[in-house]
Amino acid sequence: METFQGVKLWKADCESTMEHKEKQVYTMLVQLTRPRKILQLCSLSTESIGMLCDYLPDDGCLVTSDICPAKEKKIQKRKGTKEEILKELAALGEQYDMVFIDATEENPINYYNLIMSGNMLRMNGVICVQNASTSSQEGIDDETGFMSKEMTDVIKADARVEQVKLPSNCGIFIGRRISLSQTSHPLKGIVEDDVFRGFGGHGILDRLRLDGKVAYVTGGGQGIGRAFGHALGEAGAKVAIVDMDLEKAEAVAHELHLKGINSVAMAADISKEEDVKRVVDAIVANWGRIDIACNNAGINMNSASEDTTLEEWDKTFNVNLRGLFICCQAAGRVMLSQGYGKIINTASMASLIVPHPQKQLAYNTSKAGVVKLTQTLGTEWIDRGVRVNCISPGIVDTPLIHSEALKPLVKRWLADIPAGRLAQVTDLQAAVVYLASEASDYMTGHNLVIDGGQSLW
Ligand SMILES: NC(=O)c1ccc[n+]([C@@H]2O[C@H](COP(=O)([O-])OP(=O)(O)OC[C@H]3O[C@@H](n4cnc5c(N)ncnc54)[C@H](O)[C@@H]3O)[C@@H](O)[C@H]2O)c1
Incomplete structure (x- = not known):
């Protein structure tokens, strides 16, 4: 890692392995979004996990259902199936700034629905979907390809999430939780005033x-x-x-x-x-x-x-x-x-x-x-x-x-x-x-x- 006046700098280089690409994308994301709490429901490379922990603040944590690669004190390993873990965390009212899931796993849509219905992706939080279908995969007829496409389609249809599929072959799909108060569609049964929409359309933190x-x-x-x-x-x-x-x-x-x-x-x-x-x-x-x-x-x-x-x-x-x-x-x-x-x-x-x-x-x-x-x-x-x-x-x-x-x-x-x-x-x-x-x-x-x-x- 290079340094400038004693500060560590992360820089992209020309390595193009999938693992390295994954780490580059996630590094940029954490630098932009500065998460404090991360939920990892799919396997990530040891390199990526190490990087995520490096960027988390001292009181931050990475909650994982996966095998812990290292004795990192910011990692909290949860026991149980992913569904059990999600239900438990939702009951505790836990919210995350970043969530990682894999589109090709069994039941990813179920996990996604649990995350969204449990309000576990906080406002402006980012959901990263690994192995999302890419346009070249969309015609694919194997089971994994279908699962991946199905998952991507569910998120695409969800008005609560703004999304972008990265135009690369790394298969990462990113969604950002947005507030439905910003939508231009009329919302049934809602008082659409400045309190709901935010004064001038801005939430309180933006107004500061x-x-x-x-x-x-x-x-x-x-x-x-x-x-x-x-x-x-x-x-x-x-x-x-x-x-x-x-x-x-x-x-x-x-x-x-x-x-x-x-x-x-x-x-x-x-x-x-x-x-x-x-x-x-x-x-x-x-x-x-x-x-x-x-x-x-x-x-x-x-x-x-x-x-x-x-x-x-x-x-x-x-x-x-x-x-x-x-x-x-x-x-x-x-x-x-x-x-x-x-x-x-x-x-x-x-x-x-x-x-x-x-x-x-x-x-x-x-x-x-x-x-x-x-x-x-x-x-x-x-x-x-x-x-x-x-x-x-x-x-x-x-x-x-x-x-x-x-x-x-x-x-x-x-x-x-x-x-x-x-x-x-x-x-x-x-x-x-x-x-x-x-x-x-x-x-x-x-x-x-x-x-x-x-x-x-
Ligand atoms: N420190 C406290 O406990 C405390 C408590 C209540 C209020 N205040 C008030 O807060 C303000 C800042 O206090 P501080 O503790 O940071 O003080 P400080 O002495 O640490 O810093 C004051 C700064 O003001 C500059 N300065 C002094 N006179 C100046 C002038 N005529 N023109 C331009 N710059 C000038 C000084 O060079 C210095 O950099 C002051 O108005 C002070 O009365 C301080």
């Missing part, structure tokens, strides 16, 4: 996708901003990583690039109006619009209130509130002219409670300001298509809290968190995707608190 959207994240060079950049990119957006520290921004943009995400790094101090204007103009010049503005950069300096200098107060407010306003206004103007946009500000649990024992008056006050700014803009701009919301994380394990002064406080904080742990940046990623997506279009001026329950104690 950000394909083609343009986003920026300030403070994207590390910590929460980096995680937001990855999340928005993974959901389909192009992402500009904006940070005062260009090297950090470039490193994150490179990470995104390695994942196939369009990204760019930009240096800017968001407390400076000219920097923000330059960034917003450059994004619009390059990518034509801004759909998602993630105003996340923030700083925290700790001092007792009686000792807080005006310099510290101004520095904190210049970034956390004044700078955030500059960003909201610059991005907001673009979004208002587009008639669409999502602004997501990073506030803090400190906007609700007074975190202790550390002293951080300026920070707490600036973050309370972020919430009020979000509420005000959220109501002012929604009727022109711009939604403004904020996320308030609890205490997140990032460099911001790794200072020598804060480190000893972690034990104390843990006692105040019902979840019993600090937040990880990954705990916040789904929220930013939701707020950036059209699925949250009715939400505005909201402060989404993600704090493991800390603000409730």
Whole structure:
């Protein structure tokens, strides 16, 4: 196997044995569909099984009725006939992302019917039928040829499955489970509304996708901003990583690039109006619009209130509130002219409670300001298509809290968190995707608190 920057790559070569062809086809399929659970009801080559197990995640499994080729911990061998196994798995409510059956076995149609009636092929799951009849076999008059054709015909006639027979002599027929809510035929006795069909014809997970959207994240060079950049990119957006520290921004943009995400790094101090204007103009010049503005950069300096200098107060407010306003206004103007946009500000649990024992008056006050700014803009701009919301994380394990002064406080904080742990940046990623997506279009001026329950104690 070749490698690129330490990552194993699978590549097709010119070997043309049936076993190798089978493995090539299945490798491509698992890479595209990323299954977590596989049901194997026919024999596959040892090579193919090894490859399937390699691609399964750690918590994934391959359930088989066949002889296990190796002591692979992801393989679960089930005892009994295939029919018994299928009935047992259906009773357990098991669903699979990928199912393998053989068209030439005894009773393949029975197995297929059990799989479909037991709802064991999950939505978008793939069924691979080995030894499916090929056009050259269709006139064949031996028993195997008939069985294979019969099986293929059953799947072809099944509206629940989109199918393709591979134009090769490897005899593999692939079906993908689709939702009948997408069919154009009227369905008897069904309320064909947006709930059944999906709003705009899209199911809820598709509505969270950000394909083609343009986003920026300030403070994207590390910590929460980096995680937001990855999340928005993974959901389909192009992402500009904006940070005062260009090297950090470039490193994150490179990470995104390695994942196939369009990204760019930009240096800017968001407390400076000219920097923000330059960034917003450059994004619009390059990518034509801004759909998602993630105003996340923030700083925290700790001092007792009686000792807080005006310099510290101004520095904190210049970034956390004044700078955030500059960003909201610059991005907001673009979004208002587009008639669409999502602004997501990073506030803090400190906007609700007074975190202790550390002293951080300026920070707490600036973050309370972020919430009020979000509420005000959220109501002012929604009727022109711009939604403004904020996320308030609890205490997140990032460099911001790794200072020598804060480190000893972690034990104390843990006692105040019902979840019993600090937040990880990954705990916040789904929220930013939701707020950036059209699925949250009715939400505005909201402060989404993600704090493991800390603000409730
Ligand atoms: N870490 C936490 O516990 C926590 C909790 C609640 C809220 N927050 C908020 O989340 C946001 C991100 O926090 P983090 O923990 O990832 O911080 P961090 O210090 O790890 O990262 C902040 C990033 O912002 C950049 N930055 C700072 N000032 C900037 C400026 N003026 N212009 C452009 N970039 C600037 C930094 O270079 C850095 O890359 C902040 O607004 C913070 O207040 C953090």
